[in-house]
Amino acid sequence: MVRYLINRVLWTIPVLWLVATVTFFLMHTAPGGPWDARSGAAGRSLDPSLEASFNRQYGLDEPLIVQYFTYLKNAATLNFGDSFVQQGQSVIEVIGNGFPYSARIGVLALLMALGIGIPVGILAAVKHNTMTDYASLFVTTISYTLPDFVIAIFLLIVFSVHLDLVPILFTDWRSYILPAFALGTGSAAFIARLTRSSVLEAMRHDHVVTARAKGLSSRAVISRHVVRNGMIPVITIIGPAFAGLVTGTIIIERVFGIPGMGRLFIDSISTRDYPVIMGVTLFYSFFIILGNLMVDVAYVFADPRIRDSQG
Amino acid sequence: MVVQLSGVERSDQAVAGLDRPVRGLWSDAWRRLRKNRAAVVGLAYIGFMLVLAIFAPLLAPYDPNNIPSDAFSNTPPFWMDGGSWQYPLGTDSLARDNLSRFLYGARVSMIVGIVPTVITVLIGATYGIVSGWLGGRWDNILMRLVDVVYAFPSLLLFIIMQASLRDTGFGRLLGGLMLLFVAFAITGWNGMARLVRGQTLSLRKKEFIEAARAVGNTPSRIMLRHVLPNSLAPIIVSVSFSIPAYILAEASLSFLGIGIRPPNASWGSMVFQAFPLITFMPIFVIMPSLLIALIMIAFAFVGDGLRDALDPQSDRQR
Numbered sequence: 001m002v003r004y005l006i007n008r009v010l011w012t013i014p015v016l017w018l019v020a021t022v023t024f025f026l027m028h029t030a031p032g033g034p035w036d037a038r039s040g041a042a043g044r045s046l047d048p049s050l051e052a053s054f055n056r057q058y059g060l061d062e063p064l065i066v067q068y069f070t071y072l073k074n075a076a077t078l079n080f081g082d083s084f085v086q087q088g089q090s091v092i093e094v095i096g097n098g099f100p101y102s103a104r105i106g107v108l109a110l111l112m113a114l115g116i117g118i119p120v121g122i123l124a125a126v127k128h129n130t131m132t133d134y135a136s137l138f139v140t141t142i143s144y145t146l147p148d149f150v151i152a153i154f155l156l157i158v159f160s161v162h163l164d165l166v167p168i169l170f171t172d173w174r175s176y177i178l179p180a181f182a183l184g185t186g187s188a189a190f191i192a193r194l195t196r197s198s199v200l201e202a203m204r205h206d207h208v209v210t211a212r213a214k215g216l217s218s219r220a221v222i223s224r225h226v227v228r229n230g231m232i233p234v235i236t237i238i239g240p241a242f243a244g245l246v247t248g249t250i251i252i253e254r255v256f257g258i259p260g261m262g263r264l265f266i267d268s269i270s271t272r273d274y275p276v277i278m279g280v281t282l283f284y285s286f287f288i289i290l291g292n293l294m295v296d297v298a299y300v301f302a303d304p305r306i307r308d309s310q311g
Numbered sequence: 312m313v314v315q316l317s318g319v320e321r322s323d324q325a326v327a328g329l330d331r332p333v334r335g336l337w338s339d340a341w342r343r344l345r346k347n348r349a350a351v352v353g354l355a356y357i358g359f360m361l362v363l364a365i366f367a368p369l370l371a372p373y374d375p376n377n378i379p380s381d382a383f384s385n386t387p388p389f390w391m392d393g394g395s396w397q398y399p400l401g402t403d404s405l406a407r408d409n410l411s412r413f414l415y416g417a418r419v420s421m422i423v424g425i426v427p428t429v430i431t432v433l434i435g436a437t438y439g440i441v442s443g444w445l446g447g448r449w450d451n452i453l454m455r456l457v458d459v460v461y462a463f464p465s466l467l468l469f470i471i472m473q474a475s476l477r478d479t480g481f482g483r484l485l486g487g488l489m490l491l492f493v494a495f496a497i498t499g500w501n502g503m504a505r506l507v508r509g510q511t512l513s514l515r516k517k518e519f520i521e522a523a524r525a526v527g528n529t530p531s532r533i534m535l536r537h538v539l540p541n542s543l544a545p546i547i548v549s550v551s552f553s554i555p556a557y558i559l560a561e562a563s564l565s566f567l568g569i570g571i572r573p574p575n576a577s578w579g580s581m582v583f584q585a586f587p588l589i590t591f592m593p594i595f596v597i598m599p600s601l602l603i604a605l606i607m608i609a610f611a612f613v614g615d616g617l618r619d620a621l622d623p624q625s626d627r628q629r
Contacts (some may be wrong), residue, residue, distance in 0.1 A: 030475035145611035
């Protein structure tokens with residue numbers, strides 16, 4: 001098991017390298033450069049001598065392939081360079097400014113998804129094949145299917161534009177509520193379905209039959225014997241769900257005008273802020289890969305059978 | 312249809328007697344699908360959108376990209392104050408007819424859902440079938456590549472590809488559609504490859520494949536005539552989920568302003584364009600968002616229905 005995990009961790013290196021390589025060459029094929037935005041009036045280009053000096057200062061005058069290897073060498077020592085656009089800030093500082101917003105929304109969305117998804121799933125399983133079950137299946141199918149930015153837009157129109165309950169612009173803590181809901185709805189539906197099916201399966205186990213036979217109330221059977229086992233698959237998806245939610249804010253942030261990672265990413269691409277593009281992409285990728293890796297680790301911790309069998 | 316099925320059918324017939332018509336796998340699945348009300352509604356809606364998309368040039372009252380000299384921008388739809396039947400769903404911020412743009416947007420959604428899916432099925436199924444058939448070391452190497460592509464965060468790649476290449480000559484092809492096709496196909500094929508490889512691995516041990524080999528069929532013939540047809544059911548289910556995924560990806564990218572190129576209309580780009588008006592005229596944001604939501608729900612119903620119909624054992628566990 002340990003060997004397997006080490007193997008999986010080592011696999012992130014070639015993946016991150018591929019991500020870095022593809023991103024590096026793609027972003028350099030984009031027309032325009034990082035100094036266009038600073039030239040003032042749109043469309044007018046920078047004074048050539050100034051541009052050349054900027055390029056020299058940031059190493060952009062060297063052949064692309066040299067820049068590429070320089071970047072890889074620096075990145076390997078966790079030196080991701082400085083932002084071209086936000087003067088005097090390193091890429092790590094820039095990410096450090098944006099990430100907390102995304103993380104807060106991601107955590108809230110995850111809490112909401114668990115808080116709604118698990119009870120709904122347990123209820124649907126306990127009331128298997130009743131109207132409650134069918135209704136929850138229908139609602140979860142639709143909630144899982146609706147694109148989060150569409151949910152976001154409808155929430156924004158209802159709660160900000162019509163009811164005026166939440167400020168439309170990003171201001172204070174209230175501004176986190178709608179994004180978290182928009183982002184968490186799909187995950188809540190997914191968790192509800194997962195909980196439902198795994199609880200249903202857990203209810204068929206022999207020990208549950210025994211517990212029932214010895215006269216435990218059905219409430220005690222459910223809470224002590226069924227739900228515990230039924231939660232294993234849910235626990236395992238928390239990691240990737242969190243990674244997905246934090247990185248999934250790219251589009252949501254646009255709807256609600258949140259200055260998080262997503263906006264940073266889109267902005268850095270449009271201003272050709274190469275170091276920030278690379279940094280954010282690698283950061284996101286690392287997050288997603290880590291999330292996937294956590295599935296395996298979580299399984300090992302959650303299920304003693306796996307822990308013991310593969311030691 | 313499929314070699315090993317005919318035997319099953321005949322024994323079926325013998326058991327049920329001659330009064331019961333012979334039913335194959337596909338007619339059986341179709342019968343189950345028709346009983347699923349949600350799937351039928353979804354299928355009807357998708358069919359309706361497909362018709363609108365195909366006949367958009369005939370149905371659209373105006374040129375969707377033409378900015379008329381005599382119209383006002385942001386005319387509300389007919390049921391609101393100031394709306395008229397001249398522009399039933401109003402005009403956008405450049406005074407273009409919304410109805411026509413929705414119709415052409417349906418076109419974009421359908422094309423962007425179908426074309427990359429066809430590409431990914433062709434590439435993925437070939438890759439998967441070859442990898443599964445070869446097995447052993449080759450399979451190992453080929454699947455490692457799939458793992459790497461799988462781990463690549465696809466939305467990030469779409470955003471970077473779109474942002475980097477959309478202003479190049481290639482990015483301008485077909486109004487930006489070509490670039491979307493390529494972006495979606497590059498990341499999409501590996502899911503299909505995994506699926507078909509798994510199918511191939513389990514099928515190649517089956518007796519009828521053995522028999523086909525013993526009779527002297529070439530490997531490529533066995534793959535095409537026996538392995539592929541028997542993998543069709545899971546492929547179809549997977550396709551029913553990948554089409555809406557690409558439709559959504561296009562809508563999301565266009566909503567970010569880096570999808571389809573202006574002046575072409577897509578539902579996502581119409582949300583993007585109307586978004587600044589959300590406080591004054593939310594209806595312009597609601598209409599395209601609703602279209603996106605409805606097509607996604609329709610595909611989900613059909614996808615769930617197909618999964619239940621083609622795999623009766625699944626028993627709605629998920």
